Amino acid sequence: MFRKVHIRLTLLCAGITAVIMIIMSLCYLYVSETGLYRNQFQSFQNDINTITTNLEQQSVISMEWLSKMEAQGNYLFYVLDGGVPFLYNQLNDTPENSSRSLLLDECRNAYERIIEVDASSERNSSYASFHSEFRFVSQSTDVEYFGSVINMGQNASSLEIIVLSSLQTLEKQILEQRFHFILIDLAAILALTVFSWLFTGLLLKPIMENHQKQVQFVASASHELRTPLAVILSAAECCKNAPVQKQEGFLKTIHQEGLRMSSLVNDMLTLSGSDNQRFAVRPKPIELDTLLMNSYEAFDPLARDKSITLSISLPDKALPPCSADPERISQVISILLHNAISYTPEHGRIALSLSYKKEHFYLSVKDNGIGISDEDKKKIFDRFYRVEKARSTKEHFGLGLSIAYEIVKAHGGSIQVTDAEGGGSIFTVIL
Ligand code: ADP
Numbered sequence: 001m002f003r004k005v006h007i008r009l010t011l012l013c014a015g016i017t018a019v020i021m022i023i024m025s026l027c028y029l030y031v032s033e034t035g036l037y038r039n040q041f042q043s044f045q046n047d048i049n050t051i052t053t054n055l056e057q058q059s060v061i062s063m064e065w066l067s068k069m070e071a072q073g074n075y076l077f078y079v080l081d082g083g084v085p086f087l088y089n090q091l092n093d094t095p096e097n098s099s100r101s102l103l104l105d106e107c108r109n110a111y112e113r114i115i116e117v118d119a120s121s122e123r124n125s126s127y128a129s130f131h132s133e134f135r136f137v138s139q140s141t142d143v144e145y146f147g148s149v150i151n152m153g154q155n156a157s158s159l160e161i162i163v164l165s166s167l168q169t170l171e172k173q174i175l176e177q178r179f180h181f182i183l184i185d186l187a188a189i190l191a192l193t194v195f196s197w198l199f200t201g202l203l204l205k206p207i208m209e210n211h212q213k214q215v216q217f218v219a220s221a222s223h224e225l226r227t228p229l230a231v232i233l234s235a236a237e238c239c240k241n242a243p244v245q246k247q248e249g250f251l252k253t254i255h256q257e258g259l260r261m262s263s264l265v266n267d268m269l270t271l272s273g274s275d276n277q278r279f280a281v282r283p284k285p286i287e288l289d290t291l292l293m294n295s296y297e298a299f300d301p302l303a304r305d306k307s308i309t310l311s312i313s314l315p316d317k318a319l320p321p322c323s324a325d326p327e328r329i330s331q332v333i334s335i336l337l338h339n340a341i342s343y344t345p346e347h348g349r350i351a352l353s354l355s356y357k358k359e360h361f362y363l364s365v366k367d368n369g370i371g372i373s374d375e376d377k378k379k380i381f382d383r384f385y386r387v388e389k390a391r392s393t394k395e396h397f398g399l400g401l402s403i404a405y406e407i408v409k410a411h412g413g414s415i416q417v418t419d420a421e422g423g424g425s426i427f428t429v430i431l
Contacts, residue, residue, distance in 0.1 A: 002208050006200055013196035018189045025181050033174050037135075037167075041146060044165050045133050047073050048148045051163065052131055055152060061159070076164040078104050102140045107147045107162055110136035135167075143168055213383070220384035221268055224397050228257035228264075267399040271383065274406035281328055281410045285321035288329070288361055288431075289314045292354050295333040299341065307346045310337075313353040322361050322431055328407045329431075332415075335400040336365040336427045342396065344369030344424070361431040368424035377417050381405045404429075 051069065055061065066077050078085070078100075114134045131150040138145060144167040152159040232254050239250035273279050296312040303310035333352075340350045344367045351366045372380060372387065379385045386398040408415045413431040420426045 002204060002211070006197075006204055009200040009204070010193065010196045013200060014189065014193040017192050017196075018185075021188055021192075022185060025185055029178060029181060032177065036170060036174065040167070040170055041133070041135070044146045044148070047075075048131055048133060048150065048163060051161075052129055052150055055150065055159075055161065056129055074165065074169075076100070076103075076166075078107075078162040078164075080160040080162070082158065099140065103138055103145075103164065104162060106138050106140065107136065107145070107164060108149075110134055110147060111149045111162075144171065217271075217383055220398075221264075224264055224384065225261060228261045231257045232261075264397050264399075267397060267403060270403050271399065271406065274410065279406065279410045281325045281407070283323045283325050283411070286324055286326045286329070287319070288322045288324075288363065289319060289354055291326055291330060292333065292352060292363065295330060295337060296352055299334075299337045303341055303350060306341060306344075308341060308344055309347075309349045311349070311351045313351060315354065315356060319354075319356050319361070324411055324431060325407075328411070332404045332407050332429060333363070333365070335404045336429075339400060339427075340365050340367040340369065340425075343367070348424075362428055363431065364426055364428040366420050366424065366426040368420060368422060371419060371423050372417060372425050380417065381415075 054065075058065070061079065066079070069075065070077055111132065111134065114132060129150060129152045131148055133146060133148045135144065135146055137143070146165040146167065148163045150159075150161040150163065152161070235250045235253045235257070239247050239254070242250060270279075292312065292314065296310065300310050337350070337352065344350060348368050350368075351364075353364050353366070355362045376387045380387070381401050381404075382398075383402045384398040385402075386396060405415055408429055408431070411431055413429060415427065415429050418426045418428070
């Protein structure tokens with residue numbers, strides 16, 4: 001399920017950024033290509049102005065001068081004297097000249113069209129010479145040209161000079177630029193896809209872990225609930241057919257298992273509340289030493305029942321009040337004391353203590369019980385984790401420490417476990 005979501009998110013992420021990048025590239029190409037054409041056209045116009053000035057100053061147009069100009073500017077010149085091709089480029093019947101003649105016709109047609117559109121053309125100007133520049137595509141050669149028609153003099157013997165500049169080099173340059181952009185865009189799209197895959201993977205990781213935990217939680221919870229439920233159902237079945245005097249025993253079992261289920265459901269509700277950020281923590285200034293003393297008094301009889309010595313050590317000096325939820329902190333101490341009593345053999349010792357250092361309260365429960373291996377220390381705060389399921393009693397679901405962890409976390413504190421000297425464990429809550 002998550003793999004599909006991962007792929008979709010990657011495609012979405014990479015797709016959107018790729019589309020934005022392509023649009024930006026196209027805009028850049030448009031601006032750049034328009035600029036290139038405009039610059040080239042301006043430089044063509046400047047050259048035509050220079051040529052026109054030169055022509056005006058010359059009394060005779062020599063072939064040598066025309067050849068020089070053609071070579072300098074990569075231009076094609078056609079000179080028509082009173083409509084007749086000038087000696088320089090006689091349009092005779094050779095194949096090269098026939099294609100030139102075709103090109104010349106196309107240029108003149110384009111010029112005529114422009115002149116028609118532009119009624120205020122310089123054709124009617126009173127100057128001795130005038131010229132117009134334009135852009136056209138030659139159908140015969142399929143090449144785009146800038147063209148200019150220069151008219152010298154206004155009588156029948158006037159000279160008409162047609163200058164053509166092929167845009168092939170510019171088009172090649174533009175094609176190369178487009179090709180480079182396609183390569184860059186493809187490389188960027190590839191890099192974006194890889195980045196999106198890693199990025200969405202990072203985003204999904206905590207969601208996947210959370211989902212996995214939820215699945216595990218539901219599986220463990222169902223498993224834990226099934227046992228008392230099975231006992232209740234079978235006891236109820238037996239109770240139905242049992243004689244009245246035996247029914248009380250079955251009802252007692254049903255009641256006990258019901259209580260067990262209720263305690264488990266309460267634990268699960270506490271944890272689900274913490275998951276949904278609905279963990280009810282109402283901090284207020286409390287005296288932790290008094291709270292610890294109350295817990296000590298509550299658990300002392302339980303410890304005595306198991307011949308365990310429970311001791312308490314409080315600082316001599318009065319402590320500042322601690323901002324915490326008394327109910328929740330009592331719950332944490334109860335969980336720790338309950339575990340200590342459960343996992344400490346008879347005649348063991350449990351010490352409850354409180355200290356205050358550098359504005360932090362250290363609340364610890366130390367026992368000389370079975371201890372916890374380093375491997376298990378990493379897992380005991382996980383939900384439904386029990387070191388040895390067989391050794392745990394029926395009241396132990398593996399939720400106590402995870403509840404304690406959530407409560408301490410909600411207080412902005414921390415909880416840690418270390419080995420006690422000579423065996424056993426020390427659980428310390430820092431607030
Ligand atoms: P449980 O309800 O099973 O005690 P907890 O979450 O409170 O669940 O504890 C998880 C596991 O950590 C326990 O099953 C037990 O194996 C281990 N544990 C907790 N406290 C102690 C302790 N004081 N000494 C040894 N093992 C402990």
